Amino acid sequence: MSPPFNVLTATAAELQQSLTIGTLTSVQIVETYLAQIEKHNHAGAHLNAVISVAPRELALKQAAKLDQERQEGKTRSPFHGLPIIVKDCFQIGPEMGMKTTAGAYCFSLEQAKENAEVITQLLDKGIIILGTANLSEFCGHKAEEMTPGWSAMGGRTRSAYDLDSDPNVLPKPWWFAPCGGSSSGSGVGVSAGFVPMSLGTETGGSLVYPASRAGLYAMRPTLGSVSSKGVFRISKTYDGVGAMARTPYDLSLLVELILKHGSKHASESGFGKYLTKSWEGLKIGIVEVTWGMGSQEGKDKWTSDLVKRNYDGVAQKIRDNGGHVLFPASPPEPSTIKYQDLVxxxxxxxxxxxxxxxxxxxxxxxxxxxxxxxxxxxxxxxxxxxxxxxxxxxxxxxxxxxxxxxxxxATARSEIQRLAGKDGMEKYMTDNDLDLVVSSSDCSLISFTSCAGYPSATVPLGNLENGQPYGLFILARENREDLMFRFMSAFEATFPKIKGPNLV
Known part of the structure; x- marks a missing residue:
């Protein structure tokens, strides 16, 4: 029997619409996604995108309860009754039947006392935690030259777009893994149809980079705007929680749900009003294609005919549709973000x-x-x-x-924040009257978002000849997620949709 919907293309909004009109139930949705996980996580394509899967009985019991609530006229949020996976660094309470390991063997027998605050927020909104996503162990903070997406507990995450390569052969160079990291399973899980959305974390690109390699929209909001209680972090200053989804609309709703109550950029009407599909009034700086790119492999990729033509064409296409673009923009180089010899x-x-x-x-x-x-x-x-x-x-x-x-x-933190923000990107954007700065998805623009505390985001731009997606990174000032969602909405309306994975 064929599944009741296409797991590789279905968006959360489409599934919610089907729930609303009664053509699907949450139980059916959960059963369908569990079947896809069983088919391709440790079998089939062997994606290793999920470390812990919610016990089937518990997940279906929660789905049935949420179906009953809907029948009684109660819906908790736009994602009522829909599943999500979360990076295996969010602590999960014992009642959930899953472990939190950060991919590390030392945590394999541990049990969290309670759910991380953001997990509780999701549950309160009627979202079903279907599993914990594989990751670069300790969010990448373990070993020198550790393969992105590898962990002792989850093995090596495999991209749904990289099914022809030998999974036993390590990427060269080591960091150029098709799945990206460290929120590898969060990206692969959505692109492979395990769930329609996911959560990850980021220190310096660990959310937006794997999302770009999975062909997704993603955002890590302004640092401090999402609770980090109960979340594994490398740093108290630079780590933040973010989200991935297939569309700007789904992403806007998910980001809205995970914000702390009272966040400066949260509003009663949400981010939906910024999804205008219009470039009018947006002022965007786009850096040269290899700006902030240190590796020869990255430069070769982005200067190839197909990719460079696509990237260089972004500016003119936005101009043709009413946006203001400075191209090429020339902000400070990432190498300027250091205090004395400290980075x-x-x-x-x-x-x-x-x-x-x-x-x-x-x-x-x-x-x-x-x-x-x-x-x-x-x-x-x-x-x-x-x-x-x-x-x-x-x-x-x-x-x-x-x-x-x-x-x-403390001194270095303050100085690095100043150099990245007020006297760095902030000054450049003010001097050039820019709302956003945009780059390739293989460069160090994210160094500025991390060090200054600004939000970071990515959109999917195209596919390489081998099918691997690539995208754009976006930087906005603190608490200006609204401008990012305006960009995403206009981008989705203007540029062609990328090709999905060939996952049968």
Missing amino acids: MRDIAYQEFNEVIQIFCDGFENPKVRTAKDIVKFNEEHADKAMPEPHANQKELIASSESSLTEEQC
């Missing part, structure tokens, strides 16, 4: 020692609490915690041995 990474290394203790204390009886504890545990259980070819933990060791004082970090 964002140095601060994150030091801050990890504090945030990892907070995260571990969210477990009932944590066996590890510090970076040093984890390093020691991994050494003692190296066969499972550090199997070849990922047999090092240099990032964790560097954090555990950080010699930076809090006073040094």
Whole structure:
């Protein structure tokens, strides 16, 4: 029997419409997505996008309860009765039947005391947590040259657009994995039809990069606007929660639902009013195609005829449709974001020692609490915690041995934020009368969003000859997600939809 809807193309809004008119039930939707996960997560295409799947009985029980509420005239949100997957770094309470591991063996037997705050927000809105998504272990903060999307608990995440390659052969260079990282499973899970939407996290591109490689729309809102309580973080300063979806509309609703109550950019009418499909009044700076790009592999990709022609054509197409574009824009280079010899990474290394203790204390009886504890545990259980070819933990060791004082970090944080924001991108945008800055999805624009605390976003631009998607990164000022959603809406209305994965 064929499924009641196409899991590879269905949007959350379309599914909600079917629920509203009664042609689908939440139970049917959950059954259909569970079947797709069973078909291609550890079997079929072997995507390894999900580490923990919600127990079938619990998921269907929740779906049936939400169906009953709908029949009684109650709907909690626009996503009432729909499923989501969340990166395996959001703590999940014992009643959910899933673990939270951050991909690490040291957390494999731990049980969180309660749900992360943002998970509770989703549940309160009638959203079903269908699973935890695979990731780069510890959000990438473990090993030098660790394959993006690999974790001890989940194995290697495989892109739904990369089914012809040998999954046992590591990408070269190591960081050029088709799935991207660190929110790898969050992106692959949506593109592969496991769910219509997902949550991930980002320190320096870890949400928007894998989303761009999965052909999705994504946003990490202004830092601090989404609760991080109960979420694994590398840094208290730079980490933030974000969302992925197939359309700007779905994304706008999901971002709205995860914001803290009282966030400066939240409004009673939501982000929907900004989805105008019009470029009128938007002032956009688009950097040159290889701006902020350090690797030769990235430059080769973006200067290839097809990709460069697509990228260079974005500016004129926006102009033709009423938008104002400065192209090529020339903002400060990412290399300017440093204080003395300190960069964002140095601060994150030091801050990890504090945030990892907070995260571990969210477990009932944590066996590890510090970076040093984890390093020691991994050494003692190296066969499972550090199997070849990922047999090092240099990032964790560097954090555990950080010699930076809090006073040094505080000064560097402030200066780096100033250089990235007020005296960096903010000054450039003000001087050039710009609302947004746009780049390729393989460059360091996200260094500015992370260091300044600005929101980051991505939109899908096209497919390479091998089918792999590529996109654009977007930067806006603090709390100006409204402008990003205006851009996304106009972009979706103007540019052709990319091709989906060939996943049977």
